[in-house]
Amino acid sequence: MMAFARKSPLLAISMVLCVTFVLIALFAPWLAPHDPMVGELLERLMPPAWNVDGNWRHPLGTDILGRDILSRLMYGAQVSLAVCALAILIAGFIGSSLGIIAGYVGGVVDSIIMRIVDLAISLPIILLALLFGVLFGPSLGNIVIIISLVLWSQFARMARGETLKVKQNDYIDLARAAGCSALRIMVTHVVPNVAGSLIVLATLQVGTVIIMEASLSFLGVGVPPPWPAWGSMIAEGRSYVVSAWWLCIFPGLAVLLTVLSVNVLGDGLTDALNPATREGRRR
Amino acid sequence: MVPYFLRRFAEMLIALWLMSMIVFALGRATGDPVALLLNEYASDQDRIELTQELGLDKPVVTQYAIFIKQALQGDLGVSVSGDRRPALELIAERLPASLLLAVTALIVSIVIGIPLGVLAAVNRDTWIDGAARLAALLGQSVPVFWLGIVLMYLFSVTLGWLPTSGYGEWRHLVLPAVSMGLFTIAAIARLVRVGMIEALQSEYVKLARIKGLSETTVVWKHALRNSLLPVLTYMGAFFATMITGAVVVETVFAWPGIGRLAYESIMNRDFPVMQAVVLTMTVLFMLANLIVDIAYARLDPRIRQ
Numbered sequence: 151m152m153a154f155a156r157k158s159p160l161l162a163i164s165m166v167l168c169v170t171f172v173l174i175a176l177f178a179p180w181l182a183p184h185d186p187m188v189g190e191l192l193e194r195l196m197p198p199a200w201n202v203d204g205n206w207r208h209p210l211g212t213d214i215l216g217r218d219i220l221s222r223l224m225y226g227a228q229v230s231l232a233v234c235a236l237a238i239l240i241a242g243f244i245g246s247s248l249g250i251i252a253g254y255v256g257g258v259v260d261s262i263i264m265r266i267v268d269l270a271i272s273l274p275i276i277l278l279a280l281l282f283g284v285l286f287g288p289s290l291g292n293i294v295i296i297i298s299l300v301l302w303s304q305f306a307r308m309a310r311g312e313t314l315k316v317k318q319n320d321y322i323d324l325a326r327a328a329g330c331s332a333l334r335i336m337v338t339h340v341v342p343n344v345a346g347s348l349i350v351l352a353t354l355q356v357g358t359v360i361i362m363e364a365s366l367s368f369l370g371v372g373v374p375p376p377w378p379a380w381g382s383m384i385a386e387g388r389s390y391v392v393s394a395w396w397l398c399i400f401p402g403l404a405v406l407l408t409v410l411s412v413n414v415l416g417d418g419l420t421d422a423l424n425p426a427t428r429e430g431r432r433r
Numbered sequence: 434m435v436p437y438f439l440r441r442f443a444e445m446l447i448a449l450w451l452m453s454m455i456v457f458a459l460g461r462a463t464g465d466p467v468a469l470l471l472n473e474y475a476s477d478q479d480r481i482e483l484t485q486e487l488g489l490d491k492p493v494v495t496q497y498a499i500f501i502k503q504a505l506q507g508d509l510g511v512s513v514s515g516d517r518r519p520a521l522e523l524i525a526e527r528l529p530a531s532l533l534l535a536v537t538a539l540i541v542s543i544v545i546g547i548p549l550g551v552l553a554a555v556n557r558d559t560w561i562d563g564a565a566r567l568a569a570l571l572g573q574s575v576p577v578f579w580l581g582i583v584l585m586y587l588f589s590v591t592l593g594w595l596p597t598s599g600y601g602e603w604r605h606l607v608l609p610a611v612s613m614g615l616f617t618i619a620a621i622a623r624l625v626r627v628g629m630i631e632a633l634q635s636e637y638v639k640l641a642r643i644k645g646l647s648e649t650t651v652v653w654k655h656a657l658r659n660s661l662l663p664v665l666t667y668m669g670a671f672f673a674t675m676i677t678g679a680v681v682v683e684t685v686f687a688w689p690g691i692g693r694l695a696y697e698s699i700m701n702r703d704f705p706v707m708q709a710v711v712l713t714m715t716v717l718f719m720l721a722n723l724i725v726d727i728a729y730a731r732l733d734p735r736i737r738q
Contacts, residue, residue, distance in 0.1 A: 157720075160567075197540075214436065218675045219580045221591075223708075268444070269447075269448050269451065273448060273451075273452055273674065273715060274676045274711075274714050274715055276673075276676060276678075276680065277676070277695060277710075277711045277714060277715075278455065278459070278711075279455075280680070280695070280696070280699050281456070281459050281699055281711070282459065284699050284700060285459055357573070357574060361574075361576050363579075364576050364579075365576065365577070365578060365677065365681055368576075368578050368681070369680070369681070369684070369696065370700070381576075381578075383640055384576075384578065384579055384582065388582055388685075391582055391585070391586050391590070392586070392590050395586065398579070399583070401579075402576065402579035402582070402583065405575075405576050405579065406571075406574055406575050406576070406579070409574040409575075409576075410570060410571060410574035413515075413570055413573060413574055414570060417570075426548070
């Protein structure tokens with residue numbers, strides 16, 4: 151472990167940060183010093199503890215309603231993690247299934263699925279997402295749907311490409327000769343062989359999803375207030391950036407650090423699984 | 434080349450048609466525009482008249498047919514808010530600002546991103562490479578809207594060098610363009626680095642060196658030219674980033690472009706403007722991608738058929 155940390159310190163730090171992020175998100179109710187949604191109006195806009203006017207009761211200060219920033223950040227991690235996990239699972243499952251079916255079955259099915267994928271890639275989905283969010287109201291479920299709509303097509307492309315490669319192997323022909331159904335071949339022979347690349351793709355998407363979730367919350371179509379999300383915390387703090395910089399800076403740093411460590415980890419994983427690319431080639 | 438172009442064009446039309454249906458359906462799915470337009474003191478007579486004027490009393494299919502017919506004649510409806518200006522007029526007014534911002538961000542990304550990638554590749558595995566890679570990673574991890582606010586705080590509020598927001602002279606352009614470009618600077622730098630490392634190990638670079646060409650010519654002419662194709666491929670993703678960036682950055686910096694118009698119209702449920710903006714941005718996005726694909730096919734002899 152120590153040898154690994156010395157060899158690539160950046161990767162080691164990122165790993166620690168990612169684990170910390172997940173732990174904070176999971177145990178926010180026990181770790182957070184205050185209720186993230188209830189504030190003390192008498193203690194509003196308190197600066198961080200190291201400031202002259204600060205107090206260690208609120209290490210990172212309080213917001214406009216006197217709510218503890220640190221507690222809100224911890225609960226905000228929960229929102230980010232939930233959105234990430236759900237959106238990537240849903241988009242990954244739907245996208246990969248369609249991609250594997252397209253690649254394995256081929257013919258008309260393949261053309262139809264891939265045309266839809268091309269279409270999904272050629273449309274500026276973010277605008278539709280914004281529209282969808284405003285029309286159907288902000289909620290955790292809606293933001294997961296929105297982000298899944300953006301993500302699934304990439305999984306479909308990757309799964310199809312990988313399936314086409316796997317399909318050329320002899321064991322697929324043998325399975326077919328042995329009388330296996332298409333569904334059974336796809337589930338027992340194709341899925342295990344394409345899973346690796348899809349998991350790497352999913353890791354590379356985590357950073358994108360966190361930023362997307364933050365952007366949508368910033369624009370007001372994320373998780374509804376008073377529930378804390380990093381993006382909406384930045385939006386709330388925006389008007390106070392001159393008088394109370396901590397409102398805006400800490401949630402931004404939380405996004406930056408999380409996404410940075412996830413990206414470093416994703417690159418490391420890509421390299422580890424594919425020695426041919428020293429650096430993860432990403433689009 | 435020509436059949437390829439025609440096929441792409443047909444695909445574009447289909448995509449656009451689909452987009453128009455989605456936007457139209459979403460616009461009609463929730464909320465009654467009449468209730469939004471009139472205040473609570475409006476009489477029933479007013480309501481009926483406005484419903485008829487907007488054609489909302491007709492079946493949805495007819496409404497869509499009318500929408501498409503008018504759209505093809507260049508009429509995308511009038512804004513339902515305040516002054517009731519034609520949606521296309523609003524877009525025409527806002528488009529130049531958005532294009533200016535996007536083009537500047539693109540130039541910034543290329544001018545900084547490419548040399549950064551080349552520098553990292555040439556000095557591979559040294560501290561320069563390390564610093565460039567770290568910078569690129571940071572650039573891809575920072576949320577654009579937050580970066581905008583931080584830059585504004587640093588350069589406008591604290592240092593007072595640049596205006597916080599507004600539109601007019603070049604000083605207004607700096608912060609939005611940098612916020613918007615940082616992600617793409619990082620992405621381009623990474624792509625160029627990977628491409629350059631491959632190119633520098635190739636046979637033609639060895640030959641160029643054996644011929645006695647200067648290292649500058651070898652790197653910047655022979656190797657770089659072949660590393661730029663992945664950057665061109667990336668441009669499709671770049672345009673998608675630009676659209677998201679336009680909405681967020683224009684909102685943060687109060688930039689009078691169509692990104693902010695899109696955001697405002699969606700938030701105000703101004704359906705005609707919303708439909709018009711989304712369709713305009715879709716057309717721009719698809720045109721940009723089409724140009725990139727054609728450029729790619731022209732530049733890479735392996736794709737040209």
